[in-house]
Amino acid sequence: MLMIKKAKITETIRTMVMDANYFLDPSVTRSFHDYQKKERSQLARNVLQAIIDNETLARTEHIPLCQDTGIAVVFVEVGNLLHFDYALEEAIQEGVRQGYHDGFLRKSIVKHPLRRENTQDNTPAVIHVKLTMGDELKIHFAPKGGGSENMSRLLMLSPSAGEEGIREFVAKAVVEAGGRPCPPIIVGLGIGGNFEKAALLAKEAIFRPIDDHASDPDDARLEQELLDMINALHVGPMALGGDTTCLAVKVNSHPCHIASLPVAINIQCHAARKSHATLKGESQ
């Protein structure tokens, strides 16, 4: 029987939580530099420089990149050969609890959406579990800030709306969001599925590496066209104008109903914080 110790999962999550909040993936920082070189607005270049300087400071002094250390979002892929004699979600929540405490991170979760009493430990995390094949547990973590999350949208388009409908939906969402999601943004677009699947697709999309491309040719084409379209809106960093509104668009598509064209946009701010880990089951 292959197992992973509960404490190992908790400890891994604890580390991932802190790492994500201090260390931005170098590919994201590279993107800031690349766009800064092409940016024509001086003010926009200055804002990008502040974002770059912030990343250096966070990394060297272990100050959280952003004060909104977010709601904890965890994707877990569980290999079918793994056996658990404990509740996996409990192990994850404890890791989140420890990471947010030990890492001097903000506790930003309220217990009930109306009563709004702070849970004081940033739990519960939102956890998505998928069963896969094999002996590994793959974990993906993101501290998802409220500002960008609040600007995310979902629409059940009619299939006749087609690509034009998707373009209009994305343009409207980005323009209405303005500076609130802290542009330059990364856009995750879920197309297809059903009501809840489209949202999940969009969230999975923002977990993709910033410099990858969709394998489906229409999705990849849409990614580039939407990126160009969004940047042509000239919202700019912090909505102060400029060429750099969006760093990347990620399209994740899925089969859907003959009567539906669900589309969901999950907006990621420039503090695109992610961490990943793979644990292997061991014989007990």
Next chain:
Amino acid sequence: MIHITTPMDEGTRLSLRTGDEVLISGTIYTGRDAAHKRMVHSIEHQEPFPFPLKDQIIYYVGPTPARPGQPIGSCGPTSSYRMDPYSIQLMPKGLKIMIGKGDRGEAFKQALIQEKAVYLIAIGGIGALLSKRVTQAKLISYPDLLSEAVYELTVEDFPAIVAYDSIGGDIFQRKD
């Protein structure tokens, strides 16, 4: 670059123009969603505010906890639009200077002009950098709100940009 020392008198406030880049030194007060709700409740129940509003600055922020030896954790701005309904009620009571992030609604903008107030923005997502401009943070109200509590911050050259000035200027409206 305009250097401003708090408290910010009416003359200085009315002279600010959309797009002005300022560096603020002195005292600013923090407050966001939950604190604003309580402050408006104070109006309705004729209770005192956590701090005297006249000529003072409120900054919409919920910082991360400070490490031992640091005055404050990461402290960038939160989106201001959520405070609109509260700000509209606080401006007539004396609150005229607000710092946050992003654009705000029409009702707020109208009230701002009427009240001759100003709204500034700080760059969002650079909380580590901004934490270096804070030399002291003192908890003064609503401790149960944790990072949403009201703090009195001592700042040195805290950078902000005038987004909405007192005469209707709007940094987010551009003719391009």
